[in-house]
Amino acid sequence: MSRKIRMGMVGGGRGAFIGGVHRIAAAIDQQIELVCGAFSSNPEKSRLSGEDFFLPADRVYGSYEEMITKEKELPEGERMDFVSIVTPNHVHFGPAKMALENGFHVVCDKPVTFNVEEAQILKKLVEETGLIFALTHNYTGYPMVKQARVMVENGDIGKVRKVVVEYPQGWLATKVEDTDQKQASWRVDPAKSGMGGAMGDIGTHAENLAEYITGLKITEVCAELTSFVEGRRLDDDANILLRLEGGAKGVLHCSQIAVGEENGLNIRIWGETGGLEWHQQEPNTLQVKSLEGPTVHYRTGVGSLSDAATAAQRVPAGHPEGYLEAFANIYKNFATCVRARLEGTEPDELSKDFPSIEDGLRGMIFVEKVVENSRGNEKWTKL
Template sequence: MGVNAPLNRKLRMGLVGGGPGSFIGRVHSIGACLDNRAEVVAGALSSNPERAKQGAADYNIDPDRAYGSYEEMFEAESKLPDDTRIDFVSVTTPNHTHFDIAKEAVEAGFNVICDKPMTFDLAQAEALQAAVEASDVVFAVSHNYTGYPLIRQARAMIQNGDLGEIQAIRVQYIQGWLRDKIEAEDQKQAAWRTDPTKSGAAGAFGDIATHAYNLGRYMTGLLPDQISCHLKTFVPGRALDDYGTAVIRYENGCLGTVTASQISHGRENDVLIEIDGTKGSLQWRQENPNEMYVRANGQPHKIYTRDPNAPYMTPAGAAACRLPAGHPEGFFEAFANIYGSAFDAMIERAEGKSFEKRDTIYPNVYDGVEGMFFIQQCVASSQQDAAWLSLKHAAARR
């Protein structure tokens, strides 16, 4: 069977961002190409045209397809023959640039993988949703933690009723890299994330709490009702929050909490989710992603390991694995699973078939809109002394 059968070729990727000094652009390119289903053939790698073209060699992009801007790339690629032009665009730039890039790509007919948060604010997210709905493109958002095999395993188990009715969701995302005001030293990653003109209305809650919230929604499928949030800036002179906690009421009566910190000494990338149901509970930690604890009163504690051949694995969990048990899979593979699921839809589109846009295993434009609404309501609640505000949005009603 050929690569991406029945297309029998690799999908062609156009990368926006990812130039010298970039973290997430390189991660996207590795994730997209990990399974040999795609290749980077074009790029606009920096907002600086000279740097954009200089960085092309790092991705083995032909100089003729190393563009000085994303506008130049979309215009030039649209004129190429069907068997040459890019199939999809990966948007890996700071938040404030996502909307213009993604919307123009959608309107040019290119499939899109957009980094999170999807846009700068909710109004942009809703406008982008409208553009996607008016098109026939595949649109994915890289909430990459949803790509881990045991997260997909847990999602299927919860859907199957293994945990019973879900009553509590606790998610934390704890980092320590912004304990000092390194943005004042022009550290690139810190500088834009703490700048409200580039990051948006929230700092830690926009950057990492969106992942935590999305993870709870993805795994349980519960619909949110209301939110109460406290945001805090602990580092003097910092313009955006670096710590916060939110309490969420879900429509079924479940209570959830989301805590995010970027100022906790010694913490690296600690995503922890715990879910309590009437029949059992589970726990998963991103820094040890190949194990998941499942517990029930009166029974021995169970440790699920990532094992594609184990009889306890669900089809969704097993399909997200690449290696036999005991061979660790992690961050890049999770990205690859997001890309792989989106690739399946791209192939259906290329064949002229209809494909699902809302109820997808990969995070989509509706998840992106919901994430922006979450940020907006968290900031608004915090400004009103943690007032309870609605978390209902049309994007979440699925």
């Protein structure tokens, strides 16, 4: 099939942050092209955004309903192949459901939906249609994260005993939402964000990273959520004890009131014979520790790494493998699987490595149970 995979976008118009990230990431490997979009719930803003992206006027739509309906009417060689959803949380479910029902594959920003019930409906739809669904937990796209996962899987640190994962930010240390800051206003609004504030926004990234690297599912939580900023309706800080499969224990904390912090997603994992440590703000390095030997620093682009880490590398050693490249790895793998589906072939195993609807549902269950536990009197709540 000698053409690019065609993407339609919902959201991500003028003034949006994450839409630009998705468009850049999708374009990095030159496997995907943006062909249409409903870039805003405001039809005029959507039209102007389409002009910014040099799209034909008849492929810029005033709503996602119109886009999916009109695109389905186009010939197969012309219509979009998948929908990328880059809206606030409360506008994930509608376009994802309609896209799946009309035969389009889906890429969706996280968390996957507004609540667990919606995620369960999408999971059932994905299973029934057989369509491909990717969730952009982008931190799983880093080469050293993939290296860590392979090392745990291979038993290089022995049976996992303890996981400590954290995601501190400081940008909501004051009531920024009162200044009409767009990114803040919807994230602290339970009608748009859902039941979790910092928990849904960044806590789900920490949860997903812990499960992705260890291969262990979180089974129980003991949580305390806090809204430190007076008048804020959703949590801006979370401290959670974890129990994982196989008897491993963990600690997860995330915060958006940690003054001076940027995007401090970090994870440490200890097994019976060794440990691993990775910091998102220093993404090229994975620290590997052992009982008796020295700590070894694995570096992107240096030495012999796993096939998964090597496949995710994009630049020579010494150049940071960054946020956009990690995002692009999800789009690249997703596009490879869509292309294989269109060609009637089977993609290789490495290309199937991207977060799925199952990860999305687990994330929503995690948020729901953490909130439930924090509000209740039970010490532990099962997932």
